[in-house]
Amino acid sequence: MSPKMQGMVGVPEPHTGWTFITNHARVLAAIADNPNVRIREIAAHCRLTERAVQRIISDLEQGGYLSHTRDGRTNTYRIEPDKVLRHPAEAGLSVASLLSLLVQDETERVSNPVAQVGAPAEHRRREADMDRLLRRRVDRE
Template identity: 75%
Template sequence: MEGVPASHPGWTFLTNHARVLAVIADNRTARIRDIAARCRLTERAVQKIIADLEQDGYLSHTREGRGNTYRIQPGKVLRHPAEAGLTVAALLSLLVQDETHRTRDPEPGTGGA
């Protein structure tokens, strides 16, 4: 599938919940199938994550035809005490970029990571 990142073995910096939220922030009408492919998760895992995010008030959805439109609550504060006071909007401002930034070469001196 075009635009789907290659899988990566080992640990990563972000949780699956953060990844799903970032994909939804990029596309509020994304299908679960597409979210799963982009996050390299199963559709069932994405359904569970969305349910978690909705249950705790970070996300809601409305049914539109055969699909969903998601709404993120940007002012909601992150759950972990280490991120006390950090909002969803602040997190997403770091994670969500337009495609030109994702595919652009890293800036000199950043080590490319």
């Protein structure tokens, strides 16, 4: 484990292998949660290096998903919520649709760490959210 990753209290150990959510989605969700967030904070939250976060932000800006303004030493980010996702399989789904699931999930985990993902009410809500997104996608085809 790199020295930067050591000592992060409450953050799970590094994971090897694939994950369902990309680093780009994680960074975008962190920015959606706080448009004035610092790169250092994003890196710690997403368990990435600051340089990796800078590259991801650059990718997102070049793709038109994100822009920023600078005021002194502070960046304020603006996400383009109506921009559609890049992959053809998600054609028609917007950034806002993705973020509504990711940011809401993060807010719930932070505000209620005892709640389990498998809790019945939580499970039904997540299923309904995913079902709604998939139905919209099928309707567009």
